[in-house]
Amino acid sequence: MRTSLRFLLILLLLVGCKAKGQEPFDWDEYYRTHPYELKPIDIAPTTALGKEGEDTKGFRYAIGYSVNILDDTIEQELQALQKAGIRYIELKFKYSGGYNFQSRTDEDILSHFDTISHLLEKYEITPWSIHLPYDNASWTNPGAVDEKIRKQSEDYLLRVIRLTAIFKVKCYVLHAGKGTIGNMSTAISQAKKTITVLKEAAKANGGRICVENLIGSLAYNWEDLQAIVSDFDDVYTTLDVGHANINMGHPSEYAKQMGTKLGTVHIDDNLGSTDNHLLPGNGNIPDWKEIYETFLNVNRYRGVFIFEPSGTSYSAQEAADAYKNFIWPKLKPQKEE
Numbered sequence: 001m002r003t004s005l006r007f008l009l010i011l012l013l014l015v016g017c018k019a020k021g022q023e024p025f026d027w028d029e030y031y032r033t034h035p036y037e038l039k040p041i042d043i044a045p046t047t048a049l050g051k052e053g054e055d056t057k058g059f060r061y062a063i064g065y066s067v068n069i070l071d072d073t074i075e076q077e078l079q080a081l082q083k084a085g086i087r088y089i090e091l092k093f094k095y096s097g098g099y100n101f102q103s104r105t106d107e108d109i110l111s112h113f114d115t116i117s118h119l120l121e122k123y124e125i126t127p128w129s130i131h132l133p134y135d136n137a138s139w140t141n142p143g144a145v146d147e148k149i150r151k152q153s154e155d156y157l158l159r160v161i162r163l164t165a166i167f168k169v170k171c172y173v174l175h176a177g178k179g180t181i182g183n184m185s186t187a188i189s190q191a192k193k194t195i196t197v198l199k200e201a202a203k204a205n206g207g208r209i210c211v212e213n214l215i216g217s218l219a220y221n222w223e224d225l226q227a228i229v230s231d232f233d234d235v236y237t238t239l240d241v242g243h244a245n246i247n248m249g250h251p252s253e254y255a256k257q258m259g260t261k262l263g264t265v266h267i268d269d270n271l272g273s274t275d276n277h278l279l280p281g282n283g284n285i286p287d288w289k290e291i292y293e294t295f296l297n298v299n300r301y302r303g304v305f306i307f308e309p310s311g312t313s314y315s316a317q318e319a320a321d322a323y324k325n326f327i328w329p330k331l332k333p334q335k336e337e
């Protein structure tokens, strides 16, 4: 309530100044005289690491939202994102929409992607990442112990990476395995075999492979995920904070373990047992401030803060509001009692 009153006052001041033709409102002076308000310094998304020891007070990530590239409703979704002020997206592939990727020729797919890339231009939205397909056990399992399935997955994912060159994304989010893993060390070396091929295709598009921490599968713990990515200088990780919450409870701890290997993020919440992909504030993740500050100072992450809520449960505006009203206020310096 106090915050809304304060902003109402500022708004009245601004309108007043405009009406009288006076100087515009002096934000620098406002933040100088209000030490408990955090002056936002917007980060232009980049894959480059932040400087070590940099003063990150007020650094504000650009936010992004996960969008299903195969939805028939993609134009409405992009429109809603623009309206909510969200300028970045992660493109993901799910077959719930009207477009069946697997049964199409390359030519068909490329023309569909061309249409989408024109829509992205129209709504001034930049794709930051692509979530590679993961929902088919025999086509999307890079760590399959069965070599035939592994190779099938490699070929399929390679085709997807090549066909998505038009989007010029920085990250390709990869699930290294699927389902329960029998022999962990074999699965890890199978995943590495696939990644060796995929990372070159990603690089040819100007992007990089970012392997995601998963629940109950390959790359669940940092030890396993590290075993997959540490041999590669040019392969990074995706931290899904919701998955980390189920794994160990305080996602900032998982983030710290990743260090400068962190390549991109998935922001979602849950109650610690089911992977609900709720918006922040609707689950029980206790350490949002620490998560945000770890990204800035330990991971030195300067990319996009990608929200990955489940399906159609939330609107783009609700994600933007969760950032503005739930996460950002946690970063303010605390008032002394």
Ligand SMILES: [Zn+2]
Binding pocket: 212, 240, 266, 308
């Ligand atoms: Zn995720």
